[in-house]
Amino acid sequence: MEPYEAEQQRLDTVLEKIQDAKVQNDLDRKNAEQKQADVENGWNDVRFKSSTYGSLFETAMSVRQQQQMLQERELAMNSVEHQAVVLDRLQARPYFARIDVQEAGSETVEPIYIGLASFSDSPDNFLVYDWRAPISSIYYDAGLGNVTYETPDGKQEANVHLKRQFQIEDGTIVTIFDTDEAVGDQMLLNALSGESTTKMKSIVTTIQKEQNKIIRNTAAELLFVQGAAGSGKTSAVLQRVAYLLYRYRGHLTSGQVVMFSPNQLFNDYIDQVLPELGEQNMVQMTYYQYASRRLPKLQLETLQERFEAQPAGAQKRIIDLKGTSVYFDAMQRYADGLNKADIKVRPIKFRGQEIISKEKIVDIYYSFNENYKLGNRLQGTKERLMKMLQGRIGNEMQADWVEAEIQNLTKEQYDTMLGDNPREFKSDEEETKYLAKIIVTNALAPIAKGFNRNRFININNQFIHFLRSVPKLVNLAAYDITEADWTKSVEYTVNKMKNGELPMADMTPFMLLFDLIKGSRGERDIRFVFIDEIQDYTPFQLAFLKFSFPRARFTMLGDLNQAIFTKENAVSLQDELSRLFDPEKSEYVQLTQTYRSTQQITDYSKAILINGAQIDAFEREGDKPVVKILPSQDKMVEATLMQLVANDEADETTAIITKTLADAEVAYEALRERADVTIIRTENQRLVPGTIIVPAYLAKGLEFDAVIMWDASEGVYHGDDERQLVYTIASRAMHQLTVLAVTSLTPLLAEVDERLYEKG
Numbered sequence: 001m002e003p004y005e006a007e008q009q010r011l012d013t014v015l016e017k018i019q020d021a022k023v024q025n026d027l028d029r030k031n032a033e034q035k036q037a038d039v040e041n042g043w044n045d046v047r048f049k050s051s052t053y054g055s056l057f058e059t060a061m062s063v064r065q066q067q068q069m070l071q072e073r074e075l076a077m078n079s080v081e082h083q084a085v086v087l088d089r090l091q092a093r094p095y096f097a098r099i100d101v102q103e104a105g106s107e108t109v110e111p112i113y114i115g116l117a118s119f120s121d122s123p124d125n126f127l128v129y130d131w132r133a134p135i136s137s138i139y140y141d142a143g144l145g146n147v148t149y150e151t152p153d154g155k156q157e158a159n160v161h162l163k164r165q166f167q168i169e170d171g172t173i174v175t176i177f178d179t180d181e182a183v184g185d186q187m188l189l190n191a192l193s194g195e196s197t198t199k200m201k202s203i204v205t206t207i208q209k210e211q212n213k214i215i216r217n218t219a220a221e222l223l224f225v226q227g228a229a230g231s232g233k234t235s236a237v238l239q240r241v242a243y244l245l246y247r248y249r250g251h252l253t254s255g256q257v258v259m260f261s262p263n264q265l266f267n268d269y270i271d272q273v274l275p276e277l278g279e280q281n282m283v284q285m286t287y288y289q290y291a292s293r294r295l296p297k298l299q300l301e302t303l304q305e306r307f308e309a310q311p312a313g314a315q316k317r318i319i320d321l322k323g324t325s326v327y328f329d330a331m332q333r334y335a336d337g338l339n340k341a342d343i344k345v346r347p348i349k350f351r352g353q354e355i356i357s358k359e360k361i362v363d364i365y366y367s368f369n370e371n372y373k374l375g376n377r378l379q380g381t382k383e384r385l386m387k388m389l390q391g392r393i394g395n396e397m398q399a400d401w402v403e404a405e406i407q408n409l410t411k412e413q414y415d416t417m418l419g420d421n422p423r424e425f426k427s428d429e430e431e432t433k434y435l436a437k438i439i440v441t442n443a444l445a446p447i448a449k450g451f452n453r454n455r456f457i458n459i460n461n462q463f464i465h466f467l468r469s470v471p472k473l474v475n476l477a478a479y480d481i482t483e484a485d486w487t488k489s490v491e492y493t494v495n496k497m498k499n500g501e502l503p504m505a506d507m508t509p510f511m512l513l514f515d516l517i518k519g520s521r522g523e524r525d526i527r528f529v530f531i532d533e534i535q536d537y538t539p540f541q542l543a544f545l546k547f548s549f550p551r552a553r554f555t556m557l558g559d560l561n562q563a564i565f566t567k568e569n570a571v572s573l574q575d576e577l578s579r580l581f582d583p584e585k586s587e588y589v590q591l592t593q594t595y596r597s598t599q600q601i602t603d604y605s606k607a608i609l610i611n612g613a614q615i616d617a618f619e620r621e622g623d624k625p626v627v628k629i630l631p632s633q634d635k636m637v638e639a640t641l642m643q644l645v646a647n648d649e650a651d652e653t654t655a656i657i658t659k660t661l662a663d664a665e666v667a668y669e670a671l672r673e674r675a676d677v678t679i680i681r682t683e684n685q686r687l688v689p690g691t692i693i694v695p696a697y698l699a700k701g702l703e704f705d706a707v708i709m710w711d712a713s714e715g716v717y718h719g720d721d722e723r724q725l726v727y728t729i730a731s732r733a734m735h736q737l738t739v740l741a742v743t744s745l746t747p748l749l750a751e752v753d754e755r756l757y758e759k760g
């Protein structure tokens with residue numbers, strides 16, 4: 001029989017069995033529903049919303065509570081339902097590959113079919129293997145012949161006799177493709193030639209060998225993936241989440257996996273990948289969202305403000321210092337010192353009167369012996385304050401205001417106070433006493449609540465006191481900062497804080513200081529933390545994240561060529577990481593092959609970088625990028641419109657990428673009447689189909705069929721420190737890149753070899 005016929009026959013059999021399983025599943029579900037209805041009603045209310053950011057975040061932050069919820073949910077959503085989802089998915093596409101494997105020492109060659117989930121018709125007879133099963137690894141890692149693969153029990157040897165890839169549509173095999181390579185280039189080419197959509201897709205059918213290593217790595221405490229733009233870092237890491245959830249099923253929930261992403265748009269872009277793989281999304285947030293949630297009362301500097309502020313001179317050196325590990329260590333030492341002196345507190349006031357003075361609180365705080373750590377000291381103080389407050393109730397009950405309040409009680413208030421069972425009082429006196437106690441306790445309740453929330457610690461003052469102490473803790477001269485510069489910057493922060501604002505550079509130190517005072521032990525339930533675009537984080541932030549998630553394994557992804565915010569600091573990142581993570585348990589992986597762009601676009605983007613780190617294009621031909629220098633802005637608008645028409649005809653979606661939001665507004669004003677364009681102003685907007693206009697810092701991590709780089713003029717991108725930004729913009733394009741400038745081109749692009757582009 002021809003392989004095609006035989007495979008179709010087998011497919012038909014599997015589909016039948018899937019259908020049988022669905023019928024059975026339906027019966028099981030009806031049974032289970034009946035049982036469940038008898039047992040519980042409450043759980044029906046527990047629905048785990050994972051689609052909105054707000055609910056996800058809450059999840060992240062009250063992990064213990066959330067975990068419980070998840071477990072409950074797991075119980076509630078009985079496995080039958082889960083199975084139904086899996087079966088539906090399998091029915092649509094049962095498998096995508098087959099490998100014929102002869103295990104070492106075995107006589108038989110067994111065909112292994114690989115799909116999105118496992119399926120068996122009897123406990124030992126797997127008709128489909130999950131792509132994450134140990135044996136499936138062979139498909140991604142090797143060609144034909146002898147191979148070894150990892151299993152939970154160690155290495156296993158085998159011989160591969162056949163590797164076959166399928167395209168299946170509506171229950172019919174469309175193509176069969178036998179290969180002796182890991183994942184055939186043809187298959188990859190097919191996968192890559194599709195058009196971009198507003199949502200990222202999973203890559204399970206074409207995972208590359210290097211990516212597979214990232215996906216299946218379970219040993220490293222720190223897995224650092226450095227890779228050029230479009231090398232599939234993000235893709236690999238999302239499949240990695242799916243892999244981990246499978247590998248640690250029963251011990252790991254999606255709520256214990258946190259992903260820090262560059263912006264909210266990006267979250268939106270990737271949020272279909274895990275559901276497509278049959279898994280729940282992990283907790284996704286930007287660092288800014290994380291900080292805002294933790295500092296709800298402060299207005300934090302936004303991404304846009306941060307990008308557009310462009311500080312220089314001493315101001316920049318100070319910001320840089322605040323991002324270092326030296327500064328992190330300085331804060332730790334400062335916090336240690338608080339065990340002896342300098343804690344800043346607020347007096348406790350009640351009805352406008354001070355009832356516990358600052359001095360008293362400080363006395364209590366330092367009354368504990370010197371072995372106390374900050375956390376215990378705070379706890380001890382809290383307990384003492386609480387006792388003092390309780391002691392106050394008796395006295396306060398006699399106060400005039402209480403009596404006045406009793407007199408003025410309305411009937412309703414009175415009834416509420418007595419509760420559901422009005423009681424008989426032996427005397428008026430007894431009744432008054434009873435009411436007074438309730439009134440006083442209620443009135444003091446906010447104070448007790450404040451104690452619990454550590455409000456008696458004056459964290460703002462404490463932070464400012466820290467800032468003022470920095471010249472004693474850090475050798476400022478080593479950073480080319482004078483004391484006068486520093487004092488000025490402290491005043492700047494103080495003024496901001498008076499307005500309830502906090503500059504970006506102070507945000508993480510502020511959170512750390514509070515954590516240190518509280519003796520916070522971090523989010524200990526979080527098991528995996530992923531950080532995308534790591535080059536935009538400071539060493540201080542990384543140290544803080546490590547401190548905040550002490551039990552987690554970290555996966556960091558970055559491209560040092562795309563450091564938009566931290567720029568030159570990026571290079572020392574690796575040194576810094578080796579201070580935070582045991583080098584023995586750290587693994588550094590480099591991805592050099594890029595998949596996003598055509599050869600022509602990759603060659604062009606690469607030429608923008610001076611020492612264009614190793615970047616190899618996946619061979620896929622397309623047009624050379626086009627560079628047009630126009631005499632005026634009006635002409636640039638015309639050129640944009642023409643390009644949009646051409647891209648539309650080629651069915652390619654376009655992003656017009658500008659440097660700043662202000663530029664995006666200009667482009668939008670000029671185009672809105674004449675083309676169907678949407679401007680993306682904030683990261684909280686959604687990505688929509690059709691042409692979008694977006695500032696560069698929001699385009700991070702995204703990709704588009706066609707990119708128009710708006711106004712790449714000399715006056716716009718001038719500094720050498722904007723090289724990486726220009727690179728990031730160019731490398732967003734998959735098939736088509738158009739660079740437009742007015743009168744003169746930025747030197748960053750003018751230097752590129754003329755053979756790499758067309759002049760328009």
Ligand SMILES: Nc1ncnc2c1ncn2[C@@H]1O[C@H](COP(=O)(O)OP(=O)(O)OP(=O)(O)O)[C@@H](O)[C@H]1O
Nearest residue numbers: 203206207208229230231232233234235595596701
């Ligand atoms: N193995 C693969 N099979 C098919 N497509 C792939 C594969 N790896 C990556 N891609 C595709 O290449 C494109 C770029 O991938 P991805 O966005 O993950 O790269 P990245 O390294 O995160 O890029 P950047 O740093 O520029 O954000 C995506 O369209 C992705 O689907």
